[in-house]
Amino acid sequence: MLNHTFLHLPGLGPSTERRLWAAGILTWDDFLNAPQPPLASVKVPLWRDELLASKERLDAADADWFASRLPPAEAWRLFYDFRDQLACVDIETDGTPQNEVTAVAFYDGINCARTYAHGKNLHDFVADITASKVLVTFNGRCFDAPILTSHLGARLPKAHIDLRNVLCGIGVKGGLKKCEERYGVDRGDLTGADGYLAVLLWREYARHGHPAVLETLLAYNAADVLALPVLLAHAINELVGKTPFAATHSLPIPAPGDNPHRPDADVLRRVWHERRPGGGWGR
Known part of the structure; x- marks a missing residue:
């Protein structure tokens, strides 16, 4: 699910993420390969750089990097890529x-x-x-x-x-x-x-x-x-x-x-x- 996630990008919120999905930008590569993403934002170059960094951090299995950028209510998106390294804990x-x-x-x-x-x-x-x-x-x-x-x-x-x-x-x-x-x-x-x-x-x-x-x-x-x-x-x-x-x-x-x-x-x-x-x- 992380590969479909854009909420961790600086200044990109849920409504913009939904607009990307509706326009067929379903993955990070879709965004990176698009000649012009369907967004009128000065942050597009920054988001491209962040997505390149995202690919590196996912390859490195750096869950903390993504967690620091996702809202707490959206942390569930980590499950798919880290399901074999979960720790359910209660005291x-x-x-x-x-x-x-x-x-x-x-x-x-x-x-x-x-x-x-x-x-x-x-x-x-x-x-x-x-x-x-x-x-x-x-x-x-x-x-x-x-x-x-x-x-x-x-x-x-x-x-x-x-x-x-x-x-x-x-x-x-x-x-x-x-x-x-x-x-x-x-x-x-x-x-x-x-x-x-x-x-x-x-x-x-x-x-x-x-x-x-x-x-x-x-x-x-x-x-x-x-x-x-x-x-x-x-x-x-x-x-x-x-x-x-x-x-x-x-x-x-x-x-x-x-x-x-x-x-x-x-x-x-x-x-x-x-x-x-x-x-x-x-x-």
Whole structure:
């Protein structure tokens, strides 16, 4: 999709991009080979130079270069060229103002999610993330990424598809669980659980060290990242459907990946009761 993208050019907006597509300028080469692109702009020579640079940066697999030039809501266009180098990431914290990281889940959209827990293997994430080119999160620009950088010293990809930005761009608003419900993502035993559950699970684990509590926390954390490729595919299909490339660039909707952890039913019932004595998770 990047080869069809012109939004990253300085001063070129969505309406101009649509005019180019409507005029048959569908790729960078179409623009570069046109004797006179259908634009009356003094920036045409600059855009030619930028497109030549774009070809070089794409050949170099420089996702960060494109991400720095695309609006956050358009970062989904990175998916096609970097789908094999994604890092879907979600964190849990201790619920204090310090936001100490208690768990991290990492999923490449292909294999099972990997999880990292405070006091166990948390800093292994710092090394594992370095091979990825594009970060995928939900609200990670405001929360996950800054915390991972400041608390763990993680060097994250600058290229970042924040699904909250992308989904807002198509009118889908609300938290991650609400978006999952919209697209039919089933969390099984974790249906209705939210971020405060993760805080309570961590507090219980920190007090007693029961492995089943940590297993339940990691299952919840992993469920967050396993849903991200599903939401991303739905969003991309809606967005690409508004372009001339729907027939060639629409995606199959993946099933959520396999969760490497299983929530413990007894732990869930106990924490459920502690949270809301009358029963029910609340929303």
